[in-house]
Amino acid sequence: MREAADLPGWRRAAELTGRRGECGVLDRLIGAVRGGESRALVVTGEPGVGKTALLEYLAVQALGCRVVRAAGVQSEMELAFAGLHQLCAPLLDRLEHLPGPQRDALRTAFGMSEGPAPNRFLVGLAVLGLLSEVAEQRPLICLIDDEQWLDRASAQVLAFVARRLGAESMGLVFAARTVHGDLAGVPELVVEGLREADARALLDAVLTGPIDARVRDQIVFEARGNPLALLELTRGLTPAELAGGFGLPGLMPLSGSIEESFLRRVGALPQQSRRLLLIAAADPSGDPALVWRAAGRLGTGTDAAAPAIEAGLVEFGTRVRFRHPLARSAAYRSASAQDRQEAHRALAEATDPRLDPDRRAWHRAQAAPGPDEDVAAELEHSAGRARARGGTAAAAAFLKQAALLTLDPAGRAGRALDAVQATIQAGAFDVASELLAMAESGQLSDFQQARVDMMRAQLAFNTSRGGDAPALLLTAAERLRPIDASLSRAAYLDALLGAIFAGRLAGPGGDVLEVARAAGAAPPPRHAPRAPDLLLDGTAATLDVGYAAGVPVLRRALADFGAGMSVEEELRRMYLACITAMRLWDDDSWETLSARYIRLARETGTLSELPLALTARAYVLLFAGDLPGAASLSDELQAVKEATGSGLASYSAMGLAALRGDETGACAVIDATLEDVTTRGEGIGVTYAEWAKAALNNGLGHYDKAMAAGLRATAYDNDPAGICWPLVELIEAAARCGTPEAATDACRRLSEMADASGTDWILGARARSRALLSEGDAAERLYREAISHFAKTRLRVDLARAHLLYGEWLRRERRRNDAREQLRTAHGMLETMGMSAFAERAGRELRAAGGTAHKRTAPARHEELTAQEGQIARMARDGLSNPEIGTRLFISARTVQYHLRKVFTKLGITSRSQLDRVLPSSPGGA
Template structure:
């Protein structure tokens, strides 16, 4: 019977009921030690559910996938039925087979697939107790899966200690951010009284117990137990500390050998009875010495496991022992351990001074964890190895590795802390360069790309020759994306001074000087080589940026499609946010607005899950341009707020102003942007055309002429049809001439940017009408209107309708929305793949969902499309 927990029990019952009905859900129970979280987890168990359990153990917090091993042990025979990449990821995580180039999130995707498969036969209830003590690799995998649970019939219930409560014991940083939570509070006095009454405590004593326990259920039970007394010591102590002190007093009255056995058990931490008894035998103790602790209800021994009745008892057994006894316990456990990871953990705990042998063992353990995808665990082990390294060089090298791994794990703050701490301990140029690269990556992730670029350029003067090119290529990329032109110039100058050359850096450096004819060829050559290389070739990531820099839409589309497909097949998630963002930019320009929104939505979810907060913010710029085209001011401004001061967000606001009839605002926003440090990038070329249109509408064409000259030079150098078309449109506007309009439309026909084409058609139609050629104006205006309506570009469509009416043509209302536009972004992705004949399991693998969630999205999409089966989907024009 749980007293005072009606609200919590109702939440849990709703979660389980939803899973039975086919709707997955997650709930994290947060509360202080002793608040009853474990009891609530147990209350969730019902007949007809497959139950999977795991409990975080402090002693296993640095053993990669220790928690996942607990969780999956009952269903390990089901792993081989999964698709090969998922089976390999889980086998690799569990150490049953070597992992090949593991991605730290591939295991989470595989776990999601396994849970979905298990739920095909019966609902699955996942219970995770003491989640704050889970190893980092398990926590990441669980969180990734939890965020993608939708329609799998899975309920995930977590219990985590709340270290924010007054007097609460400190625990590691809570890893499960962004999941639904329920705070479990202390019991009200009436409920506490009912609990004590049910346990037979006399009324005369209940008031005092309630006051001393402050509503903490564990304290109520302990303080109200027959023969117990309140712990001695100064009052008032925090409740958890008072309970801990009470356990310490009870342990102090046990026989010496019993206290030793409890210390061994606490130090061993995992409850493995065989390991405990082997260590005990080495020190002259035995199982019989545990009997007094069992009689006092401090521990229980069942089968092959020893269980502390509460984690605070284990803490009391460990903390109450003198330091020399704790060291002795760990030494005995290390000497008798069979598992190398357990042995090195105990050796590290027993170390009271630097010890290279132990540090080397920790480093080896870190590499084992890294080989299985446990980057966070590996970072912690390398950090401890550094602390135990007698040699300063080894200490710095291991700290640098720990910092790099923390960065890979999505923990930039911890990475920076490690890098800063180690940087002042060495003058070794290789190690300092590693540490500076970590700190620069942290600054880049935070959004301070200028500082990141400068740090790398400054470091290049002290970097070994073999490291200069990759260092300065990164610096140039940071400088290019942030508008820090001096960093790009300096990167190129340092390479030349060293007698080195890099096409990527040289091309960017020439571009920012406005020497487009010199800058485009090396970038184009870099892109061409990448197109001829296989997916995941080393230079392909830079080649995507090079293709974006010169506006090569086709190359960006091909490179991103191939790279995304490769990363999906391999379950490699880390690079996907950037690739999906690049893909979305091209989809948006090609008028595939729904596809662009789907790419951005997926990229944002993956960026959030992989700790790429800066990328998540930058993705808002794609939303901003899409909303600006559609004339949705609320969405444009909301997206702009996510990247305040960003040049592309400002460009989107300027486009919104232009479409809304506010050319003065457009000029005000764009004049500084098109003359700013980003003025040479492909993304700043369309705003020049917007500036020209706004300036002409205001009767101030000269304000746009210098930028238009630059656009023409850029377009001639790149040869991109869309850029040539925009340059010709500017010429037509600024010179009030017809021929540039006609030539612009010819260039548009070679490009695939329908919004730009429709804009030129609209302006040409307006020009024809003003010159009293109303019949000629109707054709380009009709074409423009059709495109604007298809793109849902409301303000531009209204303007085209007005012009058509002015020519004397009756204009019908806009047609119904395209069928795909009725779908959510994820439904659109699923439907396109299904229409192409891709199975639900294959779709799930590509989109990092479960097959049941894929079926759920299809079920929701069919009525919107007016179909009822996959066969009917194939008859729709859904595949671009």
Template sequence: MSTKSLPKLVGRVPERAVLDDLLVRLRSGDSAVRVLRGAAGEGKTALLDYVTAQASGITVTRAQGVEADMELPYASLHQLCTPFLSEIPALPGPQRDALQVAFGIAAGDPPDRFLVGLAVLTLLTRASEPRPVLVVVDDAQWLDQVSRQTLEFVARRLLAESVAMVFAVREPEGTAALTGLAELKVEGLDPVSAGELLDIAVGGGLEGPVRERLVAETHGNPLALLELSRGRSGAELVYGLDAADTPSVSSRVEEDFARRLESLPASTRTLLLLAAAEPVGDSRLLQRAAGHLGITPDAAPAKAAGLIEFGESIRFRHPLARSAVYRAATPQERRSVHRALASATDPKLEPDRRAWHAAQSCDGPDEKVAEALEQAADRARQRGGMAAEAVLLERAADLTPDQGLRGRRALAAAEAHFSAASPDRATEMASVADLCPLSPLDRARLTRLRARVLFARSRSDEAAPLLLDAASTFATEKSALARETYLEAISATVFSGRVHGPSGAVAAASAARELGAATPGSAPSDVLLDAVAMLLSDGPGEGVPALRAALEPFAHEVLDGRDATMRWLLLAPVALEAFIHHAWDLNAWDVLSARAVRLARDIGALGVLPPALIYASGVDIHHGDLTRAAGLIDEADAIAAATGNAPHAYAALVHAAWRGVEGPATALIDEARHRATERGEVSLLGVTGYVQGVLFNGLARYDEALAASQTGIDHDGFNFTGLSLVEHIEAAVRCGAPEQAEQSFARLDALTLAADTGWAQGIRARCAALVGAGGEPDALYRSALEHLRRDRVVVEVGRTHLLYGEWLRREGRRSDAREQLRAAHDMFEEMSARAFAERARRELLATGDQVRVRSVEPAARLTAQEAQIAALAADGMTNPKIGAELFLSPHTVEWHLRKVYVKLGISSRRELPGALAAIEPDGVTRGIRTPA
């Protein structure tokens, strides 16, 4: 409802206090977000009117979602940003281009919606510099999907900007919208305030019992109190309203709106139906459409009946009034007004709306209209509106008379729904396509889509067989999708933990090899597929050299456009898993993960940035920089939360294990194990075995480490088996189980033999020293240190110093032992790897050495994000560049830097390099490495 009909906002003292506080915070330079949730008619719009009216000295921009079957991508976002469009040219290049394409101002590749979100964040931040900005959105549940998702992203990234956002969400329709943001529940008025509102509406004079009954029957719903008292006779009010036949306040109010239509002239009812069918409310368009219907527009009776309001455009008094008008019309009447609207819509300026109205006017299949919808879908895709593309293609399929073409359009709609993160709708349209005659190639696309939906919902092994079937058909049809789909199948088996068996990674690799080897000049992804297939089919002896040959072309592939970049980013995880767990190549891990992070940042692909950050954090963990790794993990989790995706558990688990704090680590492991069991993600179960091996070996609880690492070995997946063997060997030796240690060493020896890297050779030498295989332990430990230092596998260098020192102490060589144990202790202290540091400390005490306990450095008090921003600032990056790098506004960057200055006892960014170097003995800052 609107407060324009009332002298004041009745009641709502707690709600007004919350909104008043939001404005106070906004005027003081802080950001704020609030989502008003409530049923229809509870007064959410009145509260939005209230906060808008109180926003003196604040720039207010407002938008309203409109319930409609059609969805124009970024339409609502464009409406909100209209006051600030003059600032777009001043945005950073990628953000400017993304926003211009999204708003149809310029042509270009479809923008990533999260890059558009960053552009809107920057735009609002710039707009807030002269005066604060208040963004008000009513009926947010009915915004076009990509606008709602973008605004939600912006709301989650606000921190130190003078920007506030207030959304109103109608429930239950919007239950899933904007979840996780600060909420204000809006319910019916309290009895006293409801009675006061009712007295205002009817001019007073109601008897107490009558007022009480009306308030009770409407549950204090303000719109119901106002609308149901309008035009009622005294007798009706005295005897009260009959709630028995109407199940909800919303339906009672809608019925009341419908009742008012009955007394209106036919031409006015038709005008209202035109307005209900056209969500824009363009009065000139409605006049032209009325002319096509041969009626003279007369809206005065509708305004008098309290159904519409006039402003810059025609607006219904309430969304329930719109739905009441549309539902009261017959199907024939609806088709008639849509036909008129299609005729009245400019085919050059608004071809998409024209096509949609033409579609709604059809009472049967119409290929001409379906083709126009398909063209509109393509334009939506070019603007990055995948949800709109899906809806338009779905309607096009409905209107397609030819069954074969209908199936292809339904399949395209299903693929678009999946890309728009609507797997349920994708499944529905896939079922429609399945009933139509499809070519073998399209049938394979359908199978691949179903596999993708399954894989997105659960990392179980159900997807792999479907992907293999699809890839086989693609191969038969000579489609370029064959190799890509085989890679997807291998990726699915990696996460589902299936290496052997008819649907395992080996089966996928064997089938892929039947395509034949990549020819000279083939795409780097083809060369990579050959290498991974060879690794799985022939083992590391043949596969690892092939992987090494594939690294250079894949790592430096020239990528032409966004689509090519996205394809590279989607294939990178398969390459990374192979190089990490089979080639033992930390350099390749570093190169590929750094490029993945850089590419994802450059194109604003926040959907794939979190896993890229996770892989990069793994490099930092092995380099011994756990603080830097924590910054990447935190950033990945923050972006995943902002984009509505689940966090990636792998790196957090490994990080917690090396930190060695049992309570938090165990909580993470238990949660991951539960999720892995629930989702069928067997690979994650393998990870938990490995990380528990690291954790319990650090805590010197070797029997628990032995049992845990054995589960990682038994998992026998594509990844983490080798790392689990390393933990198992150490635990078995310490538990006095030499046979288990020797068996595991034999497997490890076979896995690392082909990997000619310092990491592989160092691990093999150290484990050989532990089990007494292949030479003198003294020489083996020294060889291990040399190899591991060469590849900068710092955590394993520390482990090797520790194991070497423990062996020397047991050999009675205390002086030599102290040297190794001090090195281990200092390294683990520097890393904040507490369990291993404590284990080294106890060993040093056993040699008679005194161990100095280090005081906590100021850097330890920096949060991961503060350390990340401080390091980038110390490297000379400006606040806008740091913001673009981390998907934050420059104001938020500055806010974090002020906190860093206080913690480090400095006053400017010029002092940052020295302050950070001073607290690190080796001069290496603990921030985030900027990937090259």
């Protein structure tokens, strides 16, 4: 640990003058960390304002804490996980304490072992676990300077960790010029210029002689409170200039003046010293041995260091360290292009190709005066290694540079397209668009043009999940037809899913009927049809020919799903399989597939699929009446979205709120979802938002509102299966509103699906719907038929609502005893499930029939838990370990234990084994 006396005098002065408030914030952070809490903080401000000095202050004040550091370096931004490795390298002796998947992911990311490319969020969990493990022994302070220049992979992981801190006795403090998207929401300490009195005091503290008052005034004025400017503007001035005169002529604006000061000082050095500084500036590793080897190749000896050190520009110790990033920038910028190429060439020659091939390749690329296929090929190999470590942003940077150095037009386009793919995976969609333009600037083969179309579609789908994506995917599929039938069929299937998502908001050429018609003419598979082939043919048939035409093929697809498919392919097609089961009203397949989907996404760490998997599974639990289980998945989904930045709309939260019957809360989430999906062109979201409105208002008894929402939901009927749930709500609302025409038309459409599907779920829905439009014995027979069908399924919500509607009908028929039996059953089920609006409706009917609706008067003890405590408690009850719970919720195992202690206190228990008797069971399971 560094003591204050170890710091250079200029830095001690800068950190102590005029920074009492900022130091107080840091003191409180240290106190919280020592007290067992976690804190994250971003210290922001312009260059030279004193951010680094405040980090040094924090390091010195952190007595009793372990301090680890990392710093971003602009020229190292392309090396994946370089900054993260800086921070974690001293801690890797604790690596073996992490769960296996996390340990393996981090070892692969750091190049310590080979393996499949790790998911960056699994790497994030590993880093969180590693830091938490270290903090268990001793409070930990992590300092990250110049965050804006961290490589993308490191920046994302560290921002992830900052947002997931809980109870780890850890402080994570960044210094950055501004808060950007990754760190949005992390507490910020804005460092501004010094007040005039403090600026004068700092200036006086570093001056060695008298100064004219007018010169002091101008320096203070020009520096605008920036400590580094105050120090730099006085360097190089003669005693005569400081002692008298009428001001300092020609001072530049602050941002330029600091760098100009460094440029002047670099320019005043001997040639050999400038060359040494250039070599040091060109390599961000800070390895003095590498710098000296490279310098030796250019004939520069160790004596060249002394003038640069005396000028206060650089330190040569265990690492080469520039006084300020602008000093490094000045040393590099002041050199000619030829001199910079020579420096990079010397560094490449001095870099061991076995130990650090990627850095060598990067230096060779910077040294190349023009296209060079050998260097481009080496960069391509580096991209492959970066991708294997999970550094997709780094892979994109290597490939982009490789493309720029490629002379052959086809090779240039191919590498540019590979760079686009990596950039899309890294989530840098703006950069991907620029690279696509580079790829298209040359003459493309048909296959390459198809790749362009696919990538444009990927960009559209990732940014909006609707809109233009279906038409772009369709264009790619048609280009691929004569080239590769398998790839063409895969693109057609993607186009179908995109069209289903886009629905009523699809752009020109992307309507579901147009896409289905084209997909139906896709080239046949060259092998026996597998589940994806059957999904393509069956989905196209249901949309183009008619619902019944595709049902037999889709049933085979669901029965065969997984056979002959890799895990990666299963995950890619599982969401379509799940919604196909739902659209076929096949609750058995829906249950089986959704359970496997969520298990595969979790086990493989495929977080790009996890939001969809959680949503699919949450709806299974909702219809099964397991609202607490669905709420747990919805909370987990929110954690995933916060961690990953997923743009998936809040479908599970919307459905949960609608069935719970909280009018104010449900309307808020439904309206927010409608606005979100409309903006993105996600028409399926409009349909299900209106379904949620209809279900909510049917529960509340606001049948006119429910009917209006049902009509809006079912207005777009190009995709009949997509309106299966809204039809049921519309029929009930229209029947209650006395508008049999709307109810009859909706019932006809529902009946057509029932004839084709024939499952107990849809047969029950049809019987219940027909009963609403019938009278006398026919109505009673249909209500009993509905209850009989629903009883054979796991769909407790539909079963309870069938009992409710039957009871309401019986009461109107003046059969009060029979009505009380049905209404009491409905009320008990709905109350137990937590469907408050429907339960209250059943209670009103029961009281009107002469019965008594018993309602709980006091909440159960488990209802006193916070949402996160309840989630953790349920997972612990179900047998998950603390690390497993932490992995699902993106928190550390230590934070899980902290919350469990609070859970035990609130529930009045002492161990996990007692959770079973104090928490309600989940019928569906997650």
